[in-house]
Amino acid sequence: MLRRNGQSRAPAPTRSLGHVAVLGGSVAGLLTAHALAGHAERVTVLERDHYPDTPVARGGVPQSPHTHVLLTSGIRALDELLPELSPSLRREGAPSLSVPADLGVWQAGQWVSRQHHSEPVVTASRPLLEHLIRRCVLQRHPRIDVRTSARVTGLLGDSEHVAGVAFRERGSERGEQRELDADLVVDATGRTSRTPEWLDALGVTVPQEEVLATGRAYATCSFRTDSSEPLDRVSGFYLVPDATQPLGAIMLPAEGDRMMVTLSGPRANPPPTDPDGFVEFARALPHPEPHRWLRQAEPLTRPVGYRHTANRRRRYDRASGLPSGFLVVGDALCAFNPVYGQGISVAAMNAVALSRQLAASGNRLTTRRAQRAVLASARGAWDVATGADSPMPGAEGNALRDGPADRVLDRYLERVRERVPGDPVVCRAFRDVLFLLAPPSSLLTSRRVLRRALFRPTTPTPDELPTRD
Ligand SMILES: Cc1cc2nc3c(=O)[nH]c(=O)nc-3n(C[C@H](O)[C@H](O)[C@H](O)COP(=O)(O)OP(=O)(O)OC[C@H]3O[C@@H](n4cnc5c(N)ncnc54)[C@H](O)[C@@H]3O)c2cc1C
Known part of the structure; x- marks a missing residue:
């Protein structure tokens, strides 16, 4: 099992995570179950909804009917985890678009030139994407035990170690609470995760939450x-x-x-x-x-x-007093303003980070190190979303970046954004950051981008929708 940093208990072998309980059986939960399945004796996924047989919206995922894009970084991460997913998406008719070649992108008061291509993004509906991820994961790991209509209500254990979860099954007698022992519990219950309350009930000091909301x-x-x-x-x-x-x-x-x-x-x-x-x-x-x-x-x-569009990051990576045997992933850890289309890609990057940590660290992997690796995989997306949201009117929260250095950076990034429509070099660099293929710092470290942003005038593009060539 994964231990808390510095604990004296002898580490167990890597393939012996024991019983893993994953809370929430949506995108992040399923991908985490997949990442851990090869290292665990068994994996149980507890999901409060009943899964539909076909790709339709379900109540536990209120964002289901909204437009979703799978960024290039997310496609790469999913290809690494589940190479059979992309062909399934194609078979089901999920469109694949090059941006900006296939899209009319309006930014900084102009259409963006469409003359250069990018690796594609996928624009499947969210229900289809989740349905196919579920099918791929459960076909690969028939021994993952999925318990639907099971609503988790709390954590078992104490402030030192999480030892399982309490849950209620829909349809069971009112008030009847069941328990499931586990060596590792992973919270993937999304933006409305109740982990802060659950940790508080175990007597754990709840980690800091960073918030930036534009409304x-x-x-x-x-x-x-x-x-x-x-x-x-x-x-x-x-x-x-x-x-x-x-x-x-x-x-x-x-x-x-x-x-x-x-x-x-x-x-x-x-x-x-x-x-x-x-x-x-x-x-x-x-x-x-x-x-x-x-x-x-x-x-x-x-x-x-x-309306629940605030950027929200819970710093479970920093908390030294967290119990062992407990991890948080996906939106439960870090949720973004959806306008940047990042959440599913980040959930996939979380699972890749966890897989790689398990492969590299083996039995030296601690819960805290795993949590840090998962959070680090979301850092670029967090910086993009909070960096772009900070200058928006009405932005508020403790993650607001509004110091003197932030204002200088904002002014520079505004110059970058203004040059995106007509400058192919700046456009490519900016798009790579937006698609989580390059860190936001690359907009400062690339000399070509710096020169163009600081010294070249903007190039106007035509008023009418630009052609591709
Ligand atoms: C309007 C909108 C548009 C978006 N657009 C994009 C986009 O274009 N691209 C993109 O990548 N992302 C987008 N996102 C974000 C994306 O939907 C999420 O990041 C992604 O679904 C995160 O997955 P998750 O598994 O962490 O959480 P969720 O998908 O929210 O799943 C949480 C799961 O946990 C279950 N659950 C909750 N509580 C319990 C409990 N107590 N017990 C048992 N089960 C429980 C729920 O039923 C659900 O199945 C958008 C979000 C919104 C709101």
Whole structure:
């Protein structure tokens, strides 16, 4: 089992994590179960929902109906974990797009030139992505025991060591609580994780939580593409909000002849969730193209809203007094403003980090070291999201970066963003950071980017949607 740093108990062999209990059977939970399965005697996943047989939204994942993009970094991480997933996504019709070649990207008041290609991103619906990840993981590890309709209510053990979980099964007698012993417990219950309360109940000092909220509100609606006019020249749109232009839109094709459309606005101007209001909201976007398409498109769903968009990171890596036998992954550890499309990619990177730590450290791996490695795999995404959100109007929270040095950095990054539309070198470097392929610091260490951002004027791009060549 994984021990707390510095404990005197003799470390067990790597293939002997014993019984692992994973709390939450969504993307992060399933990928973690996969990463640990080869090192454990058995793995049990406890999920409060009942899994649907087909790729449809489920109640435990309220973000299911919203537009999701799988970034290039996430595709790479998933290819490393589950190479059979990408072919399954293709077979099910998940679109794959090069950005900005296939998308109309509006940033810093201009269309981004579409003349250069990137490795693709995948724009499957979230239910399809989760459904296929679940299928791949459970086919590979038929011995993973998935217990659905099981809601975890607390941790067993004491402030030194977590020894299992308490849970309730839906349909069991009211009040009846069951217990499951485990050598390692992994919390993957998402953004609403109750680990802070559960640790408090064990007498553990709850680690610090870093928060940065802009109050950005979302609404998503799907439209038919088979009966709507095709988009002119592009497969979708991404209109990036910034400090001076607060409205955002992401329109991406998904499997099943549909276009998923997410509109976003600041706290005081959320996109409406009535069908007419939703389309009307798009009229105020900084370019008329998305609204023009939406006006004639046939909706497949009603718009649904979402407001829990704060960046939130819980510093379980720093807490020296955490009990052994306990890890936190996915959104439960680090959740991001969804506008940057990072969460699933980061969940996959968490699982890769855990796999690599297990492979490299073997029986020297401690819970704390594992937790640090998992959190480190989310650091780039955290820096991107909080760096971009800090200058947004209304941003608040203890992770706000607003010191004098931050303001200088913001001004520099603004110059970088302004050059993205017309400068292919800056565009590529910026996109690599956004897609989590390069650290944010690369925008400062690349001499080519520095020179262009500091000394070259911006290159205007045409008002109309640019062509590919
Ligand atoms: C509007 C929106 C848009 C987004 N867009 C993108 C995007 O474009 N790209 C991207 O990569 N990410 C995106 N994300 C983020 C992405 O959805 C999450 O990062 C990802 O789902 C995280 O997965 P997770 O497994 O950590 O948590 P979740 O998917 O939230 O899963 C948590 C699981 O735990 C279960 N659970 C919760 N509590 C308990 C309990 N007590 N007992 C048992 N089970 C429990 C839930 O039922 C659920 O199955 C978006 C998020 C939102 C809100």
